[in-house]
Amino acid sequence: xxxxxxxxxxxxxxxxxxxxxxxxxxxxxxxxxxxxxxxxxxxxxxxxxxxxxxxxxxxxxxxxxxxxxxxxxxxxxxxxxxxxxxxxxxxxxxxxxxxxxxxxxxxxxxxxxxxxxxxxxxxxxxxxxxxxxxxxxxxxxxxxxxxxxxxxxxxxxxxxxxxxxxxxxxxxxxxxxxxxxxxxxxxxxxxxxxxxxxxxxxxxxxxxxxxxxxxxxxxxxxxxxxxxxxxxxxxxxxxxxxxxxxxxxxxxxxxxxxxxxxxxxxxxxxxxxxxxxxxxxxxxxxxxxxxxxxxxxxxxxxxxxxxxxxxxxxxxxxxxxxxxxxxxxxxxxxxxxxxxxxxxxxxxxxxxxxx
Amino acid sequence: xxxxxxxxxxxxxxxxxxxxxxxxxxxxxxxxxxxxxxxxxxxxxxxxxxxxxxxxxxxxxxxxxxxxxxxxxxxxxxxxxxxxxxxxxxxxxxxxxxxxxxxxxxxxxxxxxxxxxxxxxxxxxxxxxxxxxxxxxxxxxxxxxxxxxxxxxxxxxxxxxxxxxxxxxxxxxxxxxxxxxxxxxxxxxxxxxxxxxxxxxxxxxxxxxxxxxxxxxxxxxxxxxxxxxxxxxxxxxxxxxxxxxxxxxxxxxxxxxxxxxxxxxxxxxxxxxxxxxxxxxxxxxxxxxxxxxxxxxxxxxxxxxxxxxxxxxxxxxxxxxxxxxxxxxxxxxxxxxxxxxxxxxxxxxxxxxxxxxxxxxxxxxxxxxxxxxxxxxxxxxxxxxxxxxxxxxxxxxxxxxxxxxxxxxxxxxxxxxxxxxxxxxxxxxxxxxxxxxxxxxxxxxxxxxxxxxxxxxxxxxxxxxxxxxxxxxxxxxxxxxxxxxxxxxxxxxxxxxxxxxxxxxxxxxxxxxxxxxxxxxxxxxxxxxxxxxxxxxxxxxxxxxxxxxxxxxxxxxxxxxxxxxxxxxxxxxxxxxxxxxxxxx
Numbered sequence: 001x002x003x004x005x006x007x008x009x010x011x012x013x014x015x016x017x018x019x020x021x022x023x024x025x026x027x028x029x030x031x032x033x034x035x036x037x038x039x040x041x042x043x044x045x046x047x048x049x050x051x052x053x054x055x056x057x058x059x060x061x062x063x064x065x066x067x068x069x070x071x072x073x074x075x076x077x078x079x080x081x082x083x084x085x086x087x088x089x090x091x092x093x094x095x096x097x098x099x100x101x102x103x104x105x106x107x108x109x110x111x112x113x114x115x116x117x118x119x120x121x122x123x124x125x126x127x128x129x130x131x132x133x134x135x136x137x138x139x140x141x142x143x144x145x146x147x148x149x150x151x152x153x154x155x156x157x158x159x160x161x162x163x164x165x166x167x168x169x170x171x172x173x174x175x176x177x178x179x180x181x182x183x184x185x186x187x188x189x190x191x192x193x194x195x196x197x198x199x200x201x202x203x204x205x206x207x208x209x210x211x212x213x214x215x216x217x218x219x220x221x222x223x224x225x226x227x228x229x230x231x232x233x234x235x236x237x238x239x240x241x242x243x244x245x246x247x248x249x250x251x252x253x254x255x256x257x258x259x260x261x262x263x264x265x266x267x268x269x270x271x272x273x274x275x276x277x278x279x280x281x282x283x284x285x286x287x288x289x290x291x292x293x294x295x296x297x298x299x300x301x302x303x304x305x306x307x308x309x310x311x312x313x314x315x316x317x318x319x320x321x322x323x324x325x326x327x328x329x330x331x332x333x334x335x336x337x338x339x340x341x342x343x344x345x346x347x348x349x350x351x352x353x354x355x
Numbered sequence: 356x357x358x359x360x361x362x363x364x365x366x367x368x369x370x371x372x373x374x375x376x377x378x379x380x381x382x383x384x385x386x387x388x389x390x391x392x393x394x395x396x397x398x399x400x401x402x403x404x405x406x407x408x409x410x411x412x413x414x415x416x417x418x419x420x421x422x423x424x425x426x427x428x429x430x431x432x433x434x435x436x437x438x439x440x441x442x443x444x445x446x447x448x449x450x451x452x453x454x455x456x457x458x459x460x461x462x463x464x465x466x467x468x469x470x471x472x473x474x475x476x477x478x479x480x481x482x483x484x485x486x487x488x489x490x491x492x493x494x495x496x497x498x499x500x501x502x503x504x505x506x507x508x509x510x511x512x513x514x515x516x517x518x519x520x521x522x523x524x525x526x527x528x529x530x531x532x533x534x535x536x537x538x539x540x541x542x543x544x545x546x547x548x549x550x551x552x553x554x555x556x557x558x559x560x561x562x563x564x565x566x567x568x569x570x571x572x573x574x575x576x577x578x579x580x581x582x583x584x585x586x587x588x589x590x591x592x593x594x595x596x597x598x599x600x601x602x603x604x605x606x607x608x609x610x611x612x613x614x615x616x617x618x619x620x621x622x623x624x625x626x627x628x629x630x631x632x633x634x635x636x637x638x639x640x641x642x643x644x645x646x647x648x649x650x651x652x653x654x655x656x657x658x659x660x661x662x663x664x665x666x667x668x669x670x671x672x673x674x675x676x677x678x679x680x681x682x683x684x685x686x687x688x689x690x691x692x693x694x695x696x697x698x699x700x701x702x703x704x705x706x707x708x709x710x711x712x713x714x715x716x717x718x719x720x721x722x723x724x725x726x727x728x729x730x731x732x733x734x735x736x737x738x739x740x741x742x743x744x745x746x747x748x749x750x751x752x753x754x755x756x757x758x759x760x761x762x763x764x765x766x767x768x769x770x771x772x773x774x775x776x777x778x779x780x781x782x783x784x785x786x787x788x789x790x791x792x793x794x795x796x797x798x799x800x801x802x803x804x805x806x807x808x809x810x811x812x813x814x815x816x817x818x819x820x821x822x823x824x825x826x827x828x829x830x831x832x833x834x835x836x837x838x839x840x841x842x843x844x845x846x847x848x849x850x851x852x853x854x855x856x857x858x859x860x861x862x863x864x865x866x867x868x869x870x871x872x873x874x875x876x877x878x879x880x881x882x883x884x885x886x887x888x889x890x891x892x893x894x895x896x897x898x899x900x901x902x903x904x905x906x907x908x909x910x911x912x913x914x915x916x917x918x919x920x921x922x923x924x925x926x927x928x929x930x931x932x933x934x935x936x937x938x939x940x
Binding site: 108206207209210213214217218221239240241244251252253255256257260261262263264283289294297298301302304305308309311312315316 | 535536537538539702703705706707709901902903904905906908909910912913915916919920922923924926927928929930931932933
């Protein structure tokens with residue numbers, strides 16, 4: 001399974017695609033709303049087409065960049081990694097773990113992205129309507145094609161981000177593990193984006209996001225532990241040389257002095273034990289656990305728990321502050337308040353916008 | 356490599372000369388560190404004798420009394436001398452095995468060997484202290500025989516020793532070998548091959564003469580393929596046992612084996628001929644770049660002529676010693692009284708290092724030398740339990756035909772040596788034959804080849820037979836020095852009550868003095884317990900076995916990790932659902 005489905009890659013694609021599709025959905029919803037049936041259908045069609053052109057062009061450019069990066073990786077890079085495979089795998093597993101961890105928190109607040117973007121777009125469009133004189137040609141062009149530029153830039157930005165993340169995370173993974181993960185990630189991202197656009201049940205969406213985030217953090221914890229394990233394994237292979245490689249999953253394949261448990265089976269590295277490979281990529285299972293891998297796994301969760309408790313309490317404080325502000329000022333001010341207090345506040349402020 | 360005659364002291368007793376035709380040959384050996392550079396690659400400390408290295412050849416005549424006065428001037432190591440292949444009948448305490456028949460000779464101390472040599476042939480002597488002889492303490496021991504059945508067949512005798520050579524010191528190499536960093540148990544690979552402890556040896560040959568080449572592999576590890584270009588070897592002796600002459604083009608000599616061959620010189624001196632000892636590289640785990648596994652010498656007919664470089668050989672096809680027939684035609688022992696089965700394997704223990712096992716037990720020497728346990732335990736000496744938990748001990752009764760079945764559950768070749776006996780090799784399987792099956796075995800030879808060191812093939816088996824006619828504590832071990840250190844040793848305690856009859860109260864004071872200097876007890880069971888002989892508390896033990904799976908530590912770690920993960924997810928859930936609550940609430 002790790003050979004055909006790279007879990008971290010899936011999540012990166014999912015996340016970036018979700019963000020993109022939310023922005024597109026916000027734009028589409030905005031058009032639907034501001035250029036209602038009473039408006040000129042021709043103009044609306046033109047603007048919708050602009051959005052899709054933007055998305056399309058962005059995707060195309062991303063694909064080109066992606067192809068270039070992957071091409072150069074697998075022609076130039078692979079040999080260089082072979083020699084120090086454990087170091088590469090270790091470093092990138094740690095990197096991937098950190099990236100996923102940071103992304104994961106954002107994913108929980110993905111519904112707020114919708115609100116954030118709604119605010120942004122409305123401001124762009126508002127400035128157009130309150131047409132100020134003395135504009136450059138460039139600005140005029142920008143405004144005329146705002147519906148093209150916004151999704152184009154967004155897709156490009158998210159896409160390049162995804163390519164770079166995947167490049168980083170996937171360096172130690174076999175090329176065969178990419179396609180399925182990328183396709184699934186994109187599909188899931190588009191699906192969730194579409195659900196948000198359709199404005200389904202927010203609570204069930206939230207539950208879905210929580211479950212997928214939990215899953216994401218399990219993966220990240222496993223990666224973190226695996227990264228430490230890989231670095232330790234590198235030190236062991238350096239020490240024991242040929243012997244460690246010959247030993248397979250048996251005695252000698254691990255450093256007895258650092259071992260917390262070792263079972264002479266169920267190695268994620270052995271080809272026959274496919275199931276343990278899944279177990280490894282999902283939860284960081286090792287048939288040979290070390291003090292380093294176990295402690296890092298637990299410390300990771302400790303950090304996550306502390307981090308979320310901190311975020312949670314901060315937001316609660318923030319929320320109560322905003323609620324207070326809500327009652328004092330008009331809803332018009334909420335846009336600004338939301339911007340200041342980041343996404344957390346915006347959710348309560350702009351939720352009223354009808355879907 | 357000439358024999359140093361200055362070492363010879365031949366005080367022939369006139370009184371005895373009248374009755375028996377035997378002499379007493381005395382050697383005074385002062386064992387000390389000297390420097391040597393036998394392969395021209397690295398000068399290193401080696402263990403020499405009387406300030407010399409290579410060490411002298413001991414030469415006696417059958418029936419002689421051999422006295423060797425050993426002084427240990429090494430300063431930093433104990434030592435001992437074992438006379439490989441000598442039966443030591445009645446003088447088990449002179450066998451020279453540290454922690455088995457004596458205590459190591461302490462630095463600054465002395466030890467006298469005094470025994471009768473009543474067997475002819477080619478032998479060698481070496482240290483039998485853990486891993487020591489490859490540092491240089493190894494030399495030939497030749498027992499001349501006035502009754503040699505082949506004596507009319509040759510004109511002159513030449514001794515050739517083949518060996519492997521390390522640039523590192525054995526103490527350091529052993530530390531790296533039995534180490535957590537060497538989990539596969541890869542043996543250190545020699546740096547060079549030597550012949551007569553040197554390279555490019557020239558052997559002066561006269562046309563038309565026939566020579567007896569007494570060849571000895573004194574190596575620590577490597578077996579040697581040996582051949583003489585354009586000369587046929589006629590094997591006449593293996594390990595001190597005369598054989599019916601057999602022609603061979605190439606020999607395979609494992610560590611500690613000896614073979615005597617007759618080589619008849621060509622009738623002209625038109626050219627010189629190379630002979631080669633080539634280390635068997637199958638034994639080596641990783642062959643280092645630049646290793647020359649070969650050592651070359653020349654049969655020099657004419658000093659003025661060039662010494663041609665050795666020719667390449669297409670393949671190694673050595674003579675199979677199993678086919679030899681002993682000259683005395685001793686018949687097969689066909690009725691077995693006592694079978695000892697030894698299953699060999701290599702495995703790791705919980706210190707992470709790789710060890711060698713017989714029947715799942717790796718040898719760790721007892722606190723009390725086994726011979727002293729025999730001598731101090733009275734009638735309890737027949738109880739195997741008192742000899743410890745890690746000594747692979749077998750107690751033999753008198754005049755039994757003993758069969759050792761050795762199953763090699765390891766992909767390596769091993770040369771097995773039994774002290775105190777030459778054994779009949781009644782069966783040897785091919786590679787990969789697995790364990791010995793007495794029902795499927797082919798019939799045994801009527802007059803099996805006898806020797807004291809024999810090769811077992813990778814994952815194959817051998818069957819040896821001998822008669823328990825020599826009371827003593829005899830080790831049976833792999834003669835690869837690395838494997839001795841990693842525990843591939845069994846202790847044969849042959850007729851313990853007869854040992855007591857022979858030696859009780861007769862252990863010389865200098866033997867016991869060395870024990871005192873080493874701080875080694877000389878009485879009691881393997882743990883040194885004299886009161887309760889079955890109480891082995893405090894004995895030397897091997898490291899424990901590796902845990903098979905989860906231990907308490909592993910379970911705690913796993914549970915902790917799971918709890919951490921679930922707690923973490925609970926907090927994520929709390930945080931993730933919070934805004935909704937805030938909104939609706």
